[in-house]
Amino acid sequence: MNNAANNWIADQHQQLAATLKEWSNINSGSYHVAGVERMADAIQEYIESRFEVSGKRFALPALQQVSNTGQLIERPVGPLLKFSVRPEAETRILLCGHMDTVFPEDSEFQQWHQIDANTLGGPGVADMKGGIIVMLTALQAYERHVDNKNLGWDIVLNPDEEVGSIGSAPHLIDAAQNTHMGMVFEPSMPDGWLAGARRGSGNYSLVVHGKAAHAGREYHAGRNSVAALAQAMTKLDSLNALSDEITLNLARISGGGPNNIVPDLAICHFNIRVGSLEDQALAEQHVASVLSDLENLEGYSVELHGGFTRPPKPATSQQEKLFELVRSCSSELDIEIGFRATGGCCDGNNLLAAGLPNIDTLGVRGGDIHSDQEYMHLDSLSERSKLSFSILEKLNQNASFWLS
Ligand SMILES: [Zn+2]
Incomplete structure (x- = not known):
């Protein structure tokens, strides 16, 4: 000393x-x-x-x-x-x-x-x-x-x-x-x-663009971004059940509008935490598959921003x-x-x-x-x-x- x-x-x-x-x-x-x-x-x-x-x-x-x-x-x-x-x-x-x-x-x-x-x-x-x-x-x-x-x-x-x-x-x-x-x-x-x-930690923003329409007169001509995002979010959340070492926190949502309009925009921000690079790869795969399901929906466009910035x-x-x-x-x-x-x-x-x-x-x-x-x-x-x-x-x- x-x-x-x-x-x-x-x-x-x-x-x-x-x-x-x-x-x-x-x-x-x-x-x-x-x-x-x-x-x-x-x-x-x-x-x-x-x-x-x-x-x-x-x-x-x-x-x-x-x-x-x-x-x-x-x-x-x-x-x-x-x-x-x-x-x-x-x-x-x-x-x-x-x-x-x-x-x-x-x-x-x-x-x-x-x-x-x-x-x-x-x-x-x-x-x-x-x-x-x-x-x-x-x-x-x-x-x-x-x-x-x-x-x-x-x-x-x-x-x-x-x-x-x-x-x-x-x-x-x-x-x-x-x-x-x-x-x-x-x-x-x-x-x-x-x-x-x-x-490790990753932050993401998922943006879903649908198509606006009158909710009463021509609902089926619209593409409901809130409904599509809600389904994607349920799938994202299921990552929590895959491993005790991975958490996905759906943190914030925005978008939508008046009751009588099919909403053309919905956004979700979420965070993922992982204990190992293997879990990070698993999480990234999960997000990619949710994204590709969304991309396969006809009439929508989707953007995913962000990713892992803090490795485990x-x-x-x-x-x-x-x-x-x-x-x-x-x-x-x-x-x-x-x-x-x-x-x-x-x-x-x-x-x-x-x-x-x-x-x-x-x-x-x-x-x-x-x-x-x-x-x-x-x-x-x-x-x-x-x-x-x-x-x-x-x-x-x-x-x-x-x-x-
Ligand atoms: Zn600090």
């Missing part, structure tokens, strides 16, 4: 809490581009004033969404930030975080508030502005308190994680291919445990080795940490699919994320910074053992 580093981290407590409050008050909802830009400015300034590095910004393409009228609309997102230190090092660590939150520009949840002496509420305090602070504190401790630095590190901060990291995906893949281990700073579970295996993240042997690394660090620090499988997913899924083993819940302890009850425990800022520092230190000593 590196006492000097741990003492230095403990001394930062007030300052870390103050920064988190400042950052929580910057609304950075995924589609609030100016807000995400302000967040990027604040983080870039913070990093460049503490490390000898300058950030690079990348513009991302707008996200495409299906509107309630079946049109494809573009939703612009903010910039992505990258930093790279000692890129020539033999072992390179990728540290990832997202700058966006789920709280839109006009959300009622805009400011931090103190819940009790050790608990802070606020947008993004856990997910994951607190995590970004943990990341940067561990890195500072590494730069200050490790003498022979064998590690190079890259930071990628994306603006669109909460909406699926579609635009940032190529950057994540590129970074994964040029580094040896990933550290992602999503919040831990409320009890401090970390995510083990994660499920199984507990591979490389992952197990990293779990062991984290356990050995946490037991030295006397922190109680285990790993638990979860249905949620994050950029850690995409990094592993791109070949990079990673731990993805290294951020603060907190909970009720994605709601206006979001909170974090302030003492976890230094606790988790020590944990990540310890991981970096062990990798610095013996990367080939842990990353074999």
Whole structure:
């Protein structure tokens, strides 16, 4: 254990809490581009004033969404930030975080508030502005308190994680291919445990165009898109019965119109979660067969948008080795940490699919994320910074053992 580093981290407590409050008050909802830009400015300034590095910004393409009228609309997102230190090092660590939150520009949840002496509420305090602070504190401790630095590190901060990291995906893949281990700073579970295996996730929008007609005078000349979609949805839902490991959630429907018109438009949005690539293939096959049934209906036209954007993240042997690394660090620090499988997913899924083993819940302890009850425990800022520092230190000593 590196006492000097741990003492230095403990001394930062007030300052870390103050920064988190400042950052929580910057609304950075995924589609609030100016807000995400302000967040990027604040983080870039913070990093460049503490490390000898300058950030690079990348513009991302707008996200495409299906509107309630079946049109494809573009939703612009903010910039992505990258930093790279000692890129020539033999072992390179990728540290990832997202700058966006789920709280839109006009959300009622805009400011931090103190819940009790050790608990802070606020947008993004856990997910994951607190995590970004943990990341940067561990890195500072590494730069200050490790003498022979064998590690190079890259930071990628994306603006669109909460909406699926579609635009940032190529950057994540590129970074994964040029580094040896990933550290992602999503919040831990409320009890401090970390995510083990994660499920994969796909989001889809199914648009059915029929033909409008007078419901009384010429019903049979029309093509009822609502009825066709309803049958397709029943078939989609039957995927839930195929395997315990697959869920399909019919999430939102729109379309239709007045009672006396055969409706010519119906739209359904749905999400699928899977535990393995085999289940993903099964689910994709199921969706394709429902689609082809619809396409065979005479007089209709159909569009399917979306797909799997988060591959499953199984507990591979490389992952197990990293779990062991984290356990050995946490037991030295006397922190109680285990790993638990979860249905949620994050950029850690995409990094592993791109070949990079990673731990993805290294951020603060907190909970009720994605709601206006979001909170974090302030003492976890230094606790988790020590944990990540310890991981970096062990990798610095013996990367080939842990990353074999
Ligand atoms: Zn998050």
